[in-house]
Amino acid sequence: MQDHAQMQAQMHAQHQAAPEQAAAELSSGEVQKVDKDTGTLTIQHGPLVNLGMPGMTMVFKAKDAAMLGQVKVGDKIRFRAEQVNGAFTVSKLEPVR
Template sequence: MKKALALILTGCVLTVSATAYAAGDMGNMDMSGSSSKQGAQAQASMSHGEVRKVDAAAGKLTIKAGPIENLGMDAMTMVFNVKDPAMLSEVKVGDKIDFVAEEANDVVTITKLQKQ
């Protein structure tokens, strides 16, 4: 019985030691590729659409949008808030656009906008 407990204890100590060694210092890892991955993810999360209405007074755009994958939304026409009111002066009705929409507190807001 004592031998069995000693073997179990030894196994636990070796497991903890191996885990600690594997989780060691990561300061020497090359993280330079992460910025290009983030850029690719940002581009992939862009949605496409057509401006249907610009409401500068309310700070909103009505867009006939394709699927908004990062929010799990299908294609639809929808009214969006804009993060920066200056975005509204960059587009007019009929413009084809690429945009990033994010949801916070049940409000969908366009955070990035560019004409195609």
Template sequence: MNDRSTTGGAHEHSGAKNRMSHGEVRKVDAAAGKLTIRHGPLENLGMGPMTMVFKVKDLAMLSQVKVGDSIDFVAEERDGALTMTELRKQ
């Protein structure tokens, strides 16, 4: 029997998906490497909906989006700054 039960694998996969938050790009600041996002709850950070600025892990993320785009993203606290580590344009 396989030790990797369907429940365990599904739970791990859904956990990664559940880290994603939804938002709208309000500003792209390429010079500073930051995005301003109006977002829903950031459950992994215990934050409610608001508009805030995030650093991006990879500057290439900035060229993927423009103001008004709907996105799903993951933000984490890294070195004292909220940093967007994953980004998917909708």
């Protein structure tokens, strides 16, 4: 069993690696449709490594409705998709400038 100091050191190391891992976990895509009525984004994307999916075009729920106002059709994005309650959901979104 780990003592408190070991656990703290391990948590600190994980925290340091988190920003690099988060950037690596974002997928590239292009917005095909923004539907504010249904709270969804249609995205043509490359492979979604964390979901084990190849590139394709899919409809995703937006985790936060504010995401729908951040992008428009044709925008290149970096995003993270997750499966939440059975629905593919965009949990993080960064427009590529």
